[in-house]
Amino acid sequence: MRFKNSVVIVTGGTSGIGKSTxxxxxxxxxxxxxxxxxxxxxxxxxxxxxxxxxxxxxSKENEISEIIGYVSKRFxxxxxxxxxxxxxFRKDTLSLSLEEWERVLRVNLTSVFVCCRCVIPYMVxxxxxxxxxxxxxDALWGEESTxxxxxxxxxxxxLTKSLAREFAxxxxxxxxxxxxxxxxxxxxxxxxxxxxxxxxxxxxxxRLGVPKDIANAVLFLASxxxxxxxxxxxxxxxxxx
Numbered sequence: 001m002r003f004k005n006s007v008v009i010v011t012g013g014t015s016g017i018g019k020s021t022x023x024x025x026x027x028x029x030x031x032x033x034x035x036x037x038x039x040x041x042x043x044x045x046x047x048x049x050x051x052x053x054x055x056x057x058x059s060k061e062n063e064i065s066e067i068i069g070y071v072s073k074r075f076x077x078x079x080x081x082x083x084x085x086x087x088x089f090r091k092d093t094l095s096l097s098l099e100e101w102e103r104v105l106r107v108n109l110t111s112v113f114v115c116c117r118c119v120i121p122y123m124v125x126x127x128x129x130x131x132x133x134x135x136x137x138d139a140l141w142g143e144e145s146t147x148x149x150x151x152x153x154x155x156x157x158x159l160t161k162s163l164a165r166e167f168a169x170x171x172x173x174x175x176x177x178x179x180x181x182x183x184x185x186x187x188x189x190x191x192x193x194x195x196x197x198x199x200x201x202x203x204x205x206x207r208l209g210v211p212k213d214i215a216n217a218v219l220f221l222a223s224x225x226x227x228x229x230x231x232x233x234x235x236x237x238x239x240x241x
Contacts, residue, residue, distance in 0.1 A: 002223045004029030007075045009068070011058045011115060012085030014040040016184030017134065020211035021082060021218050026050055028219070033071050035064070036085065058085045058111035061118070068118040077126060080222045081119045083112045083133045083156075088186055090145045101148045108152035109159070116163060120172065129172040130222045133160050134214075137180045137237050157233055164231030173230040175221045180237025182209035204239030 008025045012018040013034035025032045026049075034040060035056045054071075056063045072078055087107040091100065112133050123129025138146060139153035160176040167174065181187065181199045187208075191199070200208050217236045220226055235241055 001029040002219070002225075003080070006030045006079040007033070007071070007077055008080040008082070008222070009033045009035065009071065009078060009115075009119065010082045010084060011035045011111070013082075014038050014053075016186060017179065017182060017211045017214045018082075018084040021084065021215040022051065024212070024215045024219050025080075030080070031075060033067075035067060058083075058115055059106045061114045064114055065118050068115075068122070072122045078119055078122045079129060081115060081129070081131045082218055082222070083115050083131070085111055086134065086152075088146070088149050088190060090190065092145050093147045096148060104148035105152045105155070108149065109155040112156055112159060116159075116174075120163075120167060123172045124167070124170045127171045129170075130226075131163070131172065131174040132218050132221050133174070133176045134218075135160075135176050135178045135233070137178055137235070137240065140178065140235070140241060160233070161231050168230055173221075173226065175226070175229060175231065176233045177214060177217050177221065178233055178235045178237070179214045180209055180235070180240050182211060182214060184211060202240065203237075207238065209236065209238060 003025055008030040010018055010022050010032060013022045014036045022032050022034055031050045034051065034053045035058060037055065037057055040053055054067045056067050058064060087104055116131060133156050135156045136153040138150045139157055142150050157176055160174055164174040214236055217234055221234065
């Protein structure tokens with residue numbers, strides 16, 4: 001129960017890594033706010049205690065500002081922000097339109113800036129907070145035909161380091177998790193079975209990651225166990241890099 005009575009915001013929290021992280025925060029006592037464009041898949045009769053869903057586009061500051069303002073007013077604080085929402089697709093660089101490039105950067109990178117800028121003032125007021133941003137192993141080694149995705153995820157690492165230095169004086173810790181290949185719906189949609197086997201065979205630990213592997217890293221960085229860690233990049237990739 002490391003997060004008992006804590007107020008946690010997770011973007012893109014209805015599937016994959018986001019959902020797994022939400023489940024872990026809930027299991028450790030957090031009041032967990034999920035912001036996503038898609039509602040969570042919850043059975044009608046199932047009651048999820050302490051989970052609150054808000055439909056919102058993370059790249060639109062007016063929507064996020066309204067949600068964050070409501071959350072702060074209702075719960076009187078915001079302890080943790082996990083910026084997880086993202087977009088991935090492959091397309092040859094010379095075929096990629098400027099509109100597609102801008103859309104990927106808006107959803108993956110601009111959204112992190114927007115959410116941080118909306119949440120940080122509330123953390124500054126309390127002189128306390130933890131923010132975890134999610135990047136990708138592709139930001140460190142590149143991937144063919146995903147130039148916008150790689151650029152956006154690389155930008156998240158730089159943004160994390162800059163914000164961490166700026167707000168360390170306010171006791172706000174800002175870190176970044178870099179997942180390797182993880183069995184999420186997005187990963188399955190963008191890789192054939194043959195490709196997944198190929199990738200698995202190149203992971204030194206001999207398996208693909210699962211969402212909980214990343215969620216565990218996020219909760220560590222959000223917890224008091226990481227109270228002397230900020231501006232850091234935690235790679236969770238099974239040993240690939």
